[in-house]
Amino acid sequence: MASIPTEQVKDASLKHPKPNTTFTYGTAGFRLKGDLLDSVMYRMGLLAVLRSKKLNSKVIGAMVTASHNPDQDNGVKLVDPLGEMLEQSWELHATHLANSADVDVPSVLASICTAESISWSAPAHVVVARDTRSTGPKLVGAFLDGARAAGGDVTDYGVFTTPQLHYVVRALNTKGTPEAYGVPTEEGYYKKIGDAFKRIMKFGKTKFPTIHVDGANGVGAPKFKAFLPYLGDSVSFSAFNEDITDFSKLNNKCGADFVKVQQKQPENFPMTPGTYGVSLDGDADRVIFYFVKKDGTFRMLDGDTIAALLASTVSQLSQLASLTLPSGSPRVGVVQTAYANGASTRYLRETVRVPVSMVPTGVKHLHHEAEGFDVGIYFEANGHGTVLFSEGFVKAVKERGGKTPEQLAALEFLECLTDVINQAVGDAISDMLAVLAVLAYKGWSFEQWGELYTEVPNRQEKVKVANRLAFKTTNAEQELVEPVGSQDRINAEVAKYKNGRSFVRPSGTEDIVRVYAEADTRENCDKLAYTVAGIIFDHYGGVGDRPAHFVKN
Ligand SMILES: CC(=O)N[C@H]1[C@@H](OP(=O)(O)O)O[C@H](CO)[C@@H](O)[C@@H]1O
Numbered sequence: 334m335a336s337i338p339t340e341q342v343k344d345a346s347l348k349h350p351k352p353n354t355t356f357t358y359g360t361a362g363f364r365l366k367g368d369l370l371d372s373v374m375y376r377m378g379l380l381a382v383l384r385s386k387k388l389n390s391k392v393i394g395a396m397v398t399a400s401h402n403p404d405q406d407n408g409v410k411l412v413d414p415l416g417e418m419l420e421q422s423w424e425l426h427a428t429h430l431a432n433s434a435d436v437d438v439p440s441v442l443a444s445i446c447t448a449e450s451i452s453w454s455a456p457a458h459v460v461v462a463r464d465t466r467s468t469g470p471k472l473v474g475a476f477l478d479g480a481r482a483a484g485g486d487v488t489d490y491g492v493f494t495t496p497q498l499h500y501v502v503r504a505l506n507t508k509g510t511p512e513a514y515g516v517p518t519e520e521g522y523y524k525k526i527g528d529a530f531k532r533i534m535k536f537g538k539t540k541f542p543t544i545h546v547d548g549a550n551g552v553g554a555p556k557f558k559a560f561l562p563y564l565g566d567s568v569s570f571s572a573f574n575e576d577i578t579d580f581s582k583l584n585n586k587c588g589a590d591f592v593k594v595q596q597k598q599p600e601n602f603p604m605t606p607g608t609y610g611v612s613l614d615g616d617a618d619r620v621i622f623y624f625v626k627k628d629g630t631f632r633m634l635d636g637d638t639i640a641a642l643l644a645s646t647v648s649q650l651s652q653l654a655s656l657t658l659p660s661g662s663p664r665v666g667v668v669q670t671a672y673a674n675g676a677s678t679r680y681l682r683e684t685v686r687v688p689v690s691m692v693p694t695g696v697k698h699l700h701h702e703a704e705g706f707d708v709g710i711y712f713e714a715n716g717h718g719t720v721l722f723s724e725g726f727v728k729a730v731k732e733r734g735g736k737t738p739e740q741l742a743a744l745e746f747l748e749c750l751t752d753v754i755n756q757a758v759g760d761a762i763s764d765m766l767a768v769l770a771v772l773a774y775k776g777w778s779f780e781q782w783g784e785l786y787t788e789v790p791n792r793q794e795k796v797k798v799a800n801r802l803a804f805k806t807t808n809a810e811q812e813l814v815e816p817v818g819s820q821d822r823i824n825a826e827v828a829k830y831k832n833g834r835s836f837v838r839p840s841g842t843e844d845i846v847r848v849y850a851e852a853d854t855r856e857n858c859d860k861l862a863y864t865v866a867g868i869i870f871d872h873y874g875g876v877g878d879r880p881a882h883f884v885k886n
């Protein structure tokens with residue numbers, strides 16, 4: 334029986350020496366300064382091969398990106414066969430492998446093989462892609478070295494958005510089966526979603542103004558441009574922030590994270606009342622919409638608003654079409670995190686009347702929970718999410734017997750929607766197209782969409798602390814259990830505000846602690862956020878300059 338090519342793996346391992354750093358597999362894989370990640374990439378190349386061997390030679394993906402963070406950062410996450418995040422039990426293997434001494438890498442591989450009953454003789458297929466970051470090419474090189482040292486068959490797709498990589502992984506693994514997801518190429522991706530978008534826009538009643546698309550000076554910019562010829566002419570788009578040659582511009586004062594956190598439009602973005610804007614993040618898996626109201630105020634439509642629109646539409650259309658599955662009416666559900674605006678949760682539960690589940694931050698948690706519904710809609714407030722349609726739902730939508738013309742139109746619309754949406758993972762461009770299609774179908778403007786519910790004022794702050802891992806949470810990250818006593822201090826502040834809500838958790842992608850607050854007015858919300866941030870900084874290990882706006886308590 335074939336066995337681990339120990340010498341080959343060890344030699345290559347010594348060429349990718351581990352720095353004196355502890356690595357953790359966080360919210361979205363390993364994330365760090367790009368120049369510290371060479372050894373991690375090499376080892377993830379090895380691990381991806383093992384994962385493929387474990388799963389009957391299915392194709393495993395790796396995406397090299399640090400999403401909405403600056404160019405100096407980078408990261409890697411592994412993608413399982415249907416485009417979902419790496420199974421969580423394997424995160425432990427990833428962490429173990431990433432942190433072992435260079436000479437121990439072959440023996441750690443052997444221990445994973447034993448623990449997972451992996452036969453080394455099984456073939457392995459791995460694919461990798463990267464965003465536009467400056468450290469990307471070198472890091473992909475290290476990944477390829479790892480995959481090849483372990484004898485895997487590996488394809489480098491070059492520069493891709495994160496969702497394109499997930500799409501290709503799923504398409505490769507379902508090729509030739511009844512669940513075939515599409516042609517496993519970049520063009521296949523554009524064609525599948527583009528064709529569905531052209532079909533669905535035939536239902537449209539609204540003519541939108543030109544949509545201004547902010548590419549965050551990242552990979553979404555050139556890929557959106559490449560997508561345009563496949564989208565027909567029902568909507569006109571104009572692209573901004575497309576400079577991927579000046580690395581300092583990536584996500585800098587632009588992009589979905591900037592807009593969401595700062596609650597303002599990207600800088601250098603031409604907007605007057607009536608203009609519609611859409612921002613992607615640096616790897617194009619998050620999307621945020623916005624417009625300027627007639628009175629000149631800025632209005633954002635985030636992941637919560639997207640979930641509200643999609644959940645209400647899918648529920649209404651399913652009812653209108655009297656859609657029935659063998660199990661009864663389709664179960665439409667929404668999955669959110671603690672960052673969801675309280676007003677959106679109330680709207681979904683009380684007005685749309687769908688169940689809403691709360692899970693910890695990170696798509697891996699949301700995706701998994703959404704799989705429990707016939708239509709599982711999951712969005713993080715930051716605009717990262719998608720919709721999962723069960724096989725039973727898709728089948729029921731295609732049954733057209735005994736329906737009225739109005740019901741047939743609803744069914745056709747739903748069928749197109751299942752193809753416009755990238756179910757493999759949250760996808761900024763596909764989500765944008767789905768939202769435009771739904772608005773056009775309803776004959777709604779962005780303004781009308783924004784009237785679904787009134788957001789509670791909210792704010793996010795970052796606090797730099799000596800050791801963010803000292804912060805431990807429970808209850809879907811909404812309460813701190815450690816440092817002991819910290820939650821009591823937060824509760825005492827929250828109690829002072831009407832509709833007050835605040836929680837603190839360590840980031841899984843940055844070396845900081847995040848503070849979130851909501852309250853009845855903008856002023857109260859800001860005061861609560863700045864006070865809680867002050868409490869964390871002053872009492873629980875704040876480091877560096879103390880931000881002047883943090884309130885002393
Ligand atoms: C509050 C927030 O937006 N957190 C983001 C951020 O995770 P943190 O663990 O909070 O750093 O990056 C993740 C990956 O992109 C994303 O899934 C998540 O929603």
Ligand SMILES: [Mg+2]
Pocket residue numbers: 400401614615616617618619
């Ligand atoms: Mg992203």
